Amino acid sequence: MDEIHDEVDESLEDLLIFPTQKGLRRSTEMIETCFAFEADALRQRRKQDGKDYESMMEEQQNILNIAKNELNRCARTAPSTVA
Numbered sequence: 001m002d003e004i005h006d007e008v009d010e011s012l013e014d015l016l017i018f019p020t021q022k023g024l025r026r027s028t029e030m031i032e033t034c035f036a037f038e039a040d041a042l043r044q045r046r047k048q049d050g051k052d053y054e055s056m057m058e059e060q061q062n063i064l065n066i067a068k069n070e071l072n073r074c075a076r077t078a079p080s081t082v083a
Contacts, residue, residue, distance in 0.1 A: 001022070004030075004034045004035065007030055008027070008030045008031055010035050011023070011026055011027040011030050012027055014027075015027050021071065021074045021075065024067065024070060024071055024074065025071055027067070028067040028068060028071060030063065031063065031064065031067065032064060035060040035063075036057075039056075039057060039081065040059075041055070049077065053057060
C-alpha cells in the first residue's frame with residue numbers, strides 16, 4: 001500500500017512541475033487505483049463501521065470527480081496542457 005501511495009505522490013509532484021493533460025490523466029488513474037485498493041482493504045478488514053466507510057467513499061468520489069472534471073475542461077480548452 002505504501003508503494004501505491006508513493007507512486008501517487010510522485011505523479012502529483014510531476015503534475016505540479018509539468019502540468020499536462022497526460023499527467024493529470026495518469027494521476028487520476030493512479031488515484032482511482034489507490035482508492036479502489038483502499039476500499040477493498042476496508043471491506044475485507046471491516047476496520048471502519050458502515051458510516052465511516054460510506055463517508056470515506058463519498059470523499060474519494062468527490063476527489064475523483066474534481067480530477068475528471070478538470071480533465072474534461074482541459075480537453076475542451078487546451079488538449080496539451082492543464083492550465
